[in-house]
Amino acid sequence: MRDVSVVGIGQTPVKEHWDKSLRELAAEAILGALRDAHVDHADALYIGNMLSGQLIGQENLGALIADEIGLRGIEAMKIEAACSSGGAAIRAGYLAVASGQFDVVIVAGAEKLTEASNCYTTAALAMAADSDYEAIHGISFVALNALLMKRYMYEYDLVPEDFAAFTMNAHANAVNNPYAMFRSAITVEQYKNAREIADPISVMDSAPICDGAAALVLMPTEHLNGQRARAVKIAASAVATDSLALHARRDPLWLSAVELSSRKAYAQAGITPQDVDLFEVHDAFSIMSVMSLEAAGFAERGRGAYLAREGEIGIHGRVPISTMGGLKARGHPVGATGVYQAVEAVMQLRGEAGKNQVPDAQIAMIQSLGGVAANAVTHILVN
């Protein structure tokens, strides 16, 4: 397989885009990525999206967006893996270039969640869980994560405030990211006083409902010319799965898909967790950050929350996470999120992350989870 590099990145601000359609958001991000890559054509488009059918009545996004960006005719398709659709689209684009089939591939992620009522969107998001055995009983996706958080707190003797440092880190980092949804730092008091949405999860433990699009241009590393200086190599690409339903897992407090996909990625890149300079974690809920850090090998089991409490997840910490605000504060436009993570990791590796720059960042890991980590898509990017 050929080595693959990211040669262009693009993104829209993450917010409630009431004035722009999904196709406009996707086009804005993609045209930005093409400009950034200094190319005006591509062979194929793989677009990550979860809920365009349910929420805006549009499927067939591949052909739609290819046409919208002026590339009518090229290969295009939509990739869906719930909240990890963006990560899965990167995977599809990676294979298309690595195989030797294509020399210029666009990967995009786009999602518009605010066109429908929040209540309807909440029901739609539950389709990431098991419809027949979970959602049908009325449990929301937040509530599934709340079950996990509650059990985790019981098992390891924690209180909600032990999770506050994740939210404070994400919000602090979002302040300097012009594309982020929540550009305001928060205090422990604000975290503690936040409105609860599913005991013990408050709005401060949960990523927001929002819209956005992000895009990458991929090329074979061996073909780079003008793009070489700012190119970032994809050193690993790995996907693993788990049961959708929580009750079907032998050990619900261990994210086995995260462990499996992280291990595959470390092996492919030839590194260990200690080599990772920053980790864009899937912090849709605080509990997911904690359990991901453990399953991905950054903390001992039961010790994920301590990593944050001890200040190790900040820009200058041992394992910087959510460096541009993460899902919590940059925002989580579901199928776009995995691609936002890649865009931000590329900015870090290029040294273009401004005030949030992780010093001398050489190796970045990004991980996109679908459902309650029923899918885990891991990519490792290197300078």
Next chain:
Amino acid sequence: MRDVSVVGIGQTPVKEHWDKSLRELAAEAILGALRDAHVDHADALYIGNMLSGQLIGQENLGALIADEIGLRGIEAMKIEAACSSGGAAIRAGYLAVASGQFDVVIVAGAEKLTEASNCYTTAALAMAADSDYEAIHGISFVALNALLMKRYMYEYDLVPEDFAAFTMNAHANAVNNPYAMFRSAITVEQYKNAREIADPISVMDSAPICDGAAALVLMPTEHLNGQRARAVKIAASAVATDSLALHARRDPLWLSAVELSSRKAYAQAGITPQDVDLFEVHDAFSIMSVMSLEAAGFAERGRGAYLAREGEIGIHGRVPISTMGGLKARGHPVGATGVYQAVEAVMQLRGEAGKNQVPDAQIAMIQSLGGVAANAVTHILVN
């Protein structure tokens, strides 16, 4: 890139499966394909589906089905390209094996359209068209095809009966296919007297709403051992797109995505249309068969219908199409259809098509269309 072969096939009957869920249908087809291939493991699963979110409230099918078939943990994702989702899933699986990444890959297609009311399903199917510029005005997907058929008839001076031979051929071939939905031959009189659903399209010009699942196992050709005798090689894999909206096309009576993806496939396989022994065409509507035969190079422009009238599309004709009943009579479980086409083509190339066997079939072409040919996915299979 490595050569890729189909080493196992599986399918469920196509019908209204009121007693089986989507996951059960998918598992039945996939386990059949694994048995047929004499393998009990796979590295990845790519599943084509269009409307599981809209019609059964379930996304994240990749992880769900991987778990259902006992392969929890493997890479899995859903591929969506409207009615060509099945073809696009084959494309994704093909690239995963051709790249060298995986040695055993499952491709599946599954769709359950009859869980919702027909009226709701009709609205959902319109999401294959342009929601903002077509579906929002109330036009159904059938009606879009009816506009094309009407214009085509005007342009080339045809009457509806000129299309009858397509339907008669499909139904005649379905009689001998135990997996087909409509196993009854029809007469010209029945065609002429059929209930109209969107002038000039009658139920006899339109594929039915139904459920089904089909699956393939793919392996690198160079790795075959026990599978070699019954393996079929994928000699070409190509995707092309067009605008979703009909009004945006310079020439609505020419399916440019079909032309483009067919040409790419012929070039990759090193053949011409004359070399094709059978063509599994996307006959969701009679007019699509006619226009596909033209754009894929089997008939001159305006002459597609004559091919059928002159008896050239039968099992013993010059261009056998819909050899096991096609979308019209085998049935069209949307996201599964492209994989059904592959299963049937493999049966033909193995010489296992029974009474419908195309004599000495060596080269089969299958083509899966999404929207009104906004996506065209073409594969060429050879013995």
